[in-house]
Amino acid sequence: MRLRITLIALAGVAAWLLPYGLDSYAIHVVNVILIFAVLAVGLGLCMGVAGQVNLAQVAFFGVGAYATAILTTHSGLGFWVSGVLALVATVVVGLVVGTPALRVQSHYLGIVTLGLALAFTNWVTNAQLSGGAEGISAIPAPTLPGIDLSNEYLYYYVELIVFALALTFGLFVVRTGLGRRLRAMRDDSLAAGALGAEVPLLRMTAFLLASVYGGVAGVLYAGLIRYVAPESFGIANMFLLLGMVIIGGRQSLIGCVVGAISLYLVREWLSDHPTIAQLAYGSVVVLVVVFAPTGLAGLPERLRGLRRRRGQSGTAARLAPFRPYPAPAEPPAGAGEPILTVAGVTMQFRGLKALDDVSLTVAHGEIRGVVGPNGSGKTTLFNVISGLYRPTGGRVAFLGEDMTASSPYRLARAGMSRTFQNLRLFGDLTVEENILVALDRSRTLGAWRYLLGPGVILRQDRDLHRRAGEVLDRYGLTAFAALAPTSLPYGIQRRVEIARAVAAAPSLLLLDEPAAGLNGEEVRQLSEIVRSIRDSGITVIIIEHNMGLVMSLCEQITVLAGGRVIAEGEPAAIARTPAVVEAYLGDSMDTDDLPSLPEVTS
Numbered sequence: 001m002r003l004r005i006t007l008i009a010l011a012g013v014a015a016w017l018l019p020y021g022l023d024s025y026a027i028h029v030v031n032v033i034l035i036f037a038v039l040a041v042g043l044g045l046c047m048g049v050a051g052q053v054n055l056a057q058v059a060f061f062g063v064g065a066y067a068t069a070i071l072t073t074h075s076g077l078g079f080w081v082s083g084v085l086a087l088v089a090t091v092v093v094g095l096v097v098g099t100p101a102l103r104v105q106s107h108y109l110g111i112v113t114l115g116l117a118l119a120f121t122n123w124v125t126n127a128q129l130s131g132g133a134e135g136i137s138a139i140p141a142p143t144l145p146g147i148d149l150s151n152e153y154l155y156y157y158v159e160l161i162v163f164a165l166a167l168t169f170g171l172f173v174v175r176t177g178l179g180r181r182l183r184a185m186r187d188d189s190l191a192a193g194a195l196g197a198e199v200p201l202l203r204m205t206a207f208l209l210a211s212v213y214g215g216v217a218g219v220l221y222a223g224l225i226r227y228v229a230p231e232s233f234g235i236a237n238m239f240l241l242l243g244m245v246i247i248g249g250r251q252s253l254i255g256c257v258v259g260a261i262s263l264y265l266v267r268e269w270l271s272d273h274p275t276i277a278q279l280a281y282g283s284v285v286v287l288v289v290v291f292a293p294t295g296l297a298g299l300p301e302r303l304r305g306l307r308r309r310r311g312q313s314g315t316a317a318r319l320a321p322f323r324p325y326p327a328p329a330e331p332p333a334g335a336g337e338p339i340l341t342v343a344g345v346t347m348q349f350r351g352l353k354a355l356d357d358v359s360l361t362v363a364h365g366e367i368r369g370v371v372g373p374n375g376s377g378k379t380t381l382f383n384v385i386s387g388l389y390r391p392t393g394g395r396v397a398f399l400g401e402d403m404t405a406s407s408p409y410r411l412a413r414a415g416m417s418r419t420f421q422n423l424r425l426f427g428d429l430t431v432e433e434n435i436l437v438a439l440d441r442s443r444t445l446g447a448w449r450y451l452l453g454p455g456v457i458l459r460q461d462r463d464l465h466r467r468a469g470e471v472l473d474r475y476g477l478t479a480f481a482a483l484a485p486t487s488l489p490y491g492i493q494r495r496v497e498i499a500r501a502v503a504a505a506p507s508l509l510l511l512d513e514p515a516a517g518l519n520g521e522e523v524r525q526l527s528e529i530v531r532s533i534r535d536s537g538i539t540v541i542i543i544e545h546n547m548g549l550v551m552s553l554c555e556q557i558t559v560l561a562g563g564r565v566i567a568e569g570e571p572a573a574i575a576r577t578p579a580v581v582e583a584y585l586g587d588s589m590d591t592d593d594l595p596s597l598p599e600v601t602s
Ligand SMILES: Nc1ncnc2c1ncn2[C@@H]1O[C@H](COP(=O)(O)OP(=O)(O)OP(=O)(O)O)[C@@H](O)[C@H]1O
Pocket: 349, 352, 354, 372, 373, 374, 375, 376, 377, 378, 379, 380, 381, 421
């Protein structure tokens, strides 16, 4: 920590003294680099941190610059007033660009945003208001009392302060709740949604953030160059920006700044050879993508990883025992009442009926098993219940409300949480951050606090870290808190996923084959964990092929075969049901002295 503060202080002093050693050309280059650095940080937030393809960053930049130019020259407004209005205009454009993000998947956004960027260049080249191909010149220099900002040495300090604020704000976002949710969405939007992250709004927020940075850079550019023309906001500069972010490291904002500095210097160096310059950027980007996919900023971490793989280091951390939840003093409210009702649900995938008129009711406080042969529709049932699939027929009611086809994040916020058959942990987040994403219930619409109440955000974050520490401790995972979950043995990853699902404070927990890939001792621990979760007041539905576990853990079992419920009842009775034995259990189970159960006819 002390080293970090010293480094920041040294960088601050160096940046403050920098103009003293520079001639007028060099300070101009530095000023332009700072503007590109602000742009790159904005693009890094949207593309790198949030994983949203954004080819409209250069258009945001253009809107900021052009709006300032138009307002100062045509409307006669002062520079700073125009700058603020230009920023508002850019944010409005950001909202428009971000709107498709509410519905369209990330890779299509590339096309949508590219279209918008091209439309912008087209408009400014042809519109009278924007001065056509000639652009707008004679933008008045910004003024500050007693300071002549037409002097680039002094303008540098304005830019430096804005850049420092922009970078600090970006880092603040990345390291707190909003940034964690954005990163979780980038890693696995499906799992993030299932934990309550409002994915569509988060996507939109990513574009809004990018637009703010684009607008700020545009205003600074208008004040520095005092002339705007279409070629500054065209596709060539968009690719330059993309190169900066890719080279620097998409996920690291500091990396984006390093990328902006290095690529702009290369551009300056090759400014007399534009064709070679384009080829050079292209080659550098390709080399980075192949040899350092995480960018320059990710290199130290990759080298550490390499050393670990060579056995020079490694974690000796051990899984500690699970500490059971204290049982609540009184039974949970509504005990015995239905918490989930699935009524006549059908799920048709083109020619295949994965679920056929499935009905079941689960009571508060129950552990329900769902079993059946491979392909019988168990996971599809979970996907319908948790909102990932919209059923072709039937209804799902949760906590007394019809929630059929509600989006996963709404169901998660209503109190439903789940794990996945094929583990969906956020691989680029640490184990602790995985838990933090689940614990954090803040609404995306509350993100305005980042601007107006950062103190509240910091306090919330401290509290979340404390609670994450408690969760990790309960699940015996403290030693793994700072590690990437994917670097851990399978059994530990399964436990992290369960801890994460429970951290979301559900009333209903869906576990999809939690024992898959676990050894005997791990299955025993799992059984203890699930029972304790239930005893703490959470209803559990568990899909499992491990019949020993299901029989010992579940109070009720629903058996699916070919997408239909073929039997339902207590474990002992299920094991005696001829249709179940025939469809699933085979004759390997000793069922002689178990009572038989009437088959469910539907
Ligand atoms: N998105 C989808 N598109 C098309 N078919 C699907 C889709 N999801 C599931 N299916 C099909 O639906 C059927 C039921 O699959 P599901 O994964 O629900 O079975 P399961 O009982 O969970 O199997 P397992 O025990 O192997 O996990 C399968 O035939 C599967 O191929």
